[in-house]
Amino acid sequence: MSYKSSIKSAFKSALPIIMGYIPIGISYGILALSTDLSPYLIVGMSIFVFAGSSQLIAVNMLTAQATVIPIIMTTFLVNLRHILMSATLSLHFKKTPSRLLPLIGFLITDESFAVGNTLLQDKKENRGLYFLVMGFSAYMGWVLSSLIGVLIGRYFINFKIPVIDFVLPAMFIILLIMQIRDKMDIAVSIIAAVLSIIFFFICPGNWNIIIATVLAAVIGVILEDAI
Amino acid sequence: MVIGMALVTYIPRMLPVTLLSRIKIPDLLIRILKFVGPAILASLLAPAIFISDGAVDISFNNIYLIAAVPTFLTAYLTKSIFTTVFLGMFYLYIFTTII
Incomplete structure (x- = not known):
């Protein structure tokens, strides 16, 4: 498969992940505004941390007046599971250039892991590139959704979509089926x-x-x- | 805080894929890792739908569990992330309204 078609199909496989991130990212942005975090820091967290569940947990903990160290500890524990995902994905990247691997690591989430672990099996070449494009597209989706959430919460209304709590379980269900x-x-x-x-x-x-x-x-x- | 959270998130994600891609992994470990996909997603999912208010709840009061049934079916039939998440929220909405 050529580079171009590889990139195209990688982006396509990220689309459903992005659609799932939109409601979660928006509600994260809105919820985070109720803490002392500045809008820049809220979006900054999405840019630098890029971990939906721990960001939501951090916001919840901040609302409950938690201090910095317990929040970082909890984030660490919540994200330790990525060690296993990262190790599992390494089976697919034997021929991927070393310099790409730290970037690939940054883009590993529950979603990119599940989609990548399924799709990379059938790919013979450009696996690293494929994962990078898919992961980065999902990443952009996450950052933009949280930015939209911040903007909605700041300039429009402060609302909570009632069924939003089911997005993550539903996401886990389809990702499990795919495995x-x-x-x-x-x-x-x-x-x-x-x-x-x-x-x-x-x-x-x-x-x-x-x-x-x-x-x-x-x-x-x-x-x-x-x- | 954000820097700390970023570091403790990045390191577990980055180290294994960077190191393990370059060394020969024992066959036994490979066989174990091949089960990580289903196992980890089941581990993430189970508490989210079976535990409600800090206790295991397998009854019609647990609407997450009820909504999970058609969501599973949708996932199996469509194999589509978007359709599953979208209809999943729809099922939950329906059950919240009825029950």
Whole structure:
């Protein structure tokens, strides 16, 4: 596939991610205005942090008068899961130029991981470029949506779209479906779901996601050998 | 605060892909990593739809769980992120209005 068509299809695969980011980014922008953060810092957070869930959590914590260190700690814990995504994606980038990898890393989100992990499998060449274009398009979508949110909240009305809380779960549902290749994946998903709920109650601060993922993936390999 | 958040977000994302792409990974680790995709998304999703107000809620009162059922079906049938998210919000709206 030529560079041009690669770039085109990468941008196309980012479009659905962007459509999902729009409502989340807008509500982030509006919500963040209710804290002491300046509009520049609100958009700056989207530019430099680029992590939807932790940005929303940070805003919630700021509303609850949290201080800087706990917010950074929580962000760290919430985003530790990207270690696993980053390691998994590395399987696709064996031939990608080294200088692109730090940039690729910056663009890894739940969404770009899920789409990339599915689509990169069928690509023979230009995988790095493909991921960069897809990830960067999604990134721009996120930054612009939060900017729009700030503008709406500042100059129009301060409203909350009532069904907005379901955007993330719905996004996870379709991203999960996209990851399923066979029955073993279904089994691993169910095990991970149960473990994640159990560990949610056992350990605080989002550790449940990492523990459940690692355990379920290991159990999956054990099951594969047993069958 | 933003700088701190940016660093703790960037490092876990960047290090593994940068380092692991250049070394030979043991086959066992590759087999485990291949399950990370489904496992991590299921781990993220499950608490969001099964836990409501800090407790597991598998009843008709949990509209997130109810709305998740047609959303799953939509995801499976359409394989489209946009359609799923859009209809998902629509289902939740319908169920909030009815229940």
